[in-house]
Amino acid sequence: MSRTGTRVHLSGPLAVDEIVDLSGDALQHLRARRLRPGAELTVFDGNGGEYRARLETLERREATVRLLRHEPREAEPPLPFVLLQGIAKGDRMDLAVQKAVELGITRIVPVFTEHTVVRLDGERMRKRQTHWQRVAVSACEQCGRNRVPAVDTPVSLDRAWEQVDGLQGVVLDPANGCGVEALPPPAAGIALLVGPEGGLSDTEVAAATNRGFEGLGLGPRVLRTETATLAALAVLQARFGDLA
Incomplete structure (x- = not known):
């Protein structure tokens, strides 16, 4: 598992230092975890690795996260x-x-x-x-x-x-x-x-x-x-x- 329990999938491609808007399922996931601005989380787009991110804003209908750095961690099996x-x-x-x-x-x-x-x-x-x-x-x-x-x-x-x-x-x-x-x-x-x-x-x-x-x-x-x-x-x- 990653070092944080909060993980969110976002459509990519993503990039370091990018500020990403969240809505829909991703927003509901954050709200369910009761995170507050400043909290760290993990974001991934399905293209490999994951991003350490920080929650910048969290409103009723939208949120933003800043992608801090990319980490190449994987958890895939050795064979398909x-x-x-x-x-x-x-x-x-x-x-x-x-x-x-x-x-x-x-x-x-x-x-x-x-x-x-x-x-x-x-x-x-x-x-x-x-x-x-x-x-x-x-x-x-x-x-x-x-x-x-x-x-x-x-x-x-x-x-x-x-x-x-x-x-x-x-x-x-x-x-x-x-x-x-x-x-x-x-x-x-x-x-x-x-x-x-x-x-x-x-x-x-x-x-x-x-x-x-x-x-x-x-x-x-x-x-x-x-x-x-x-x-x-x-x-x-x-x-x-x-x-x-």
Whole structure:
């Protein structure tokens, strides 16, 4: 974590000595922390590193911060981790996105599967994607990451395969999956496929394995989709990433 508990994401690019106006989510974040002018905080724009900053003004509808210096600190995993997440309902999907970001996921592809019950199209899909991206930003502010993982436009599973070419695929398979210790080490990164409520169908698991995905089991208990996502990422990061 950074040396201060207050971290704010701002659209960049940013530069040292710049005075930046804050509004919207960033302003609400500062107000919730009850900061006063003169307080120090950390600002990042997603382009790498972070800025030490000082709160100059804080009004009801706007605030300003001065960027004091840039620090090249990063908290990214050594390999890219892409999550193909079967779209779940409401808070379950939010929790999966939030905790995946905290655990080092570098990209999230929401996926429509056979058991997906959420129906999204047009404007509703755009709003949900925007919402999930904001969840990812908030998670980065909390956990100390300076690069915000992209949350892609939701796609069908058939279209998702092309999004992860070149990565070692892992699919959650409670029935036939092996333990994490049996997975081959990834050469370029990992793509993890997790189903929604109800899991993946046998056909979808077979389609994944036919494309070279390795089946992963997580023990004898049945996990909810959001729990399964977190557990799988944790064991994969412990085995191949930077989770000590």
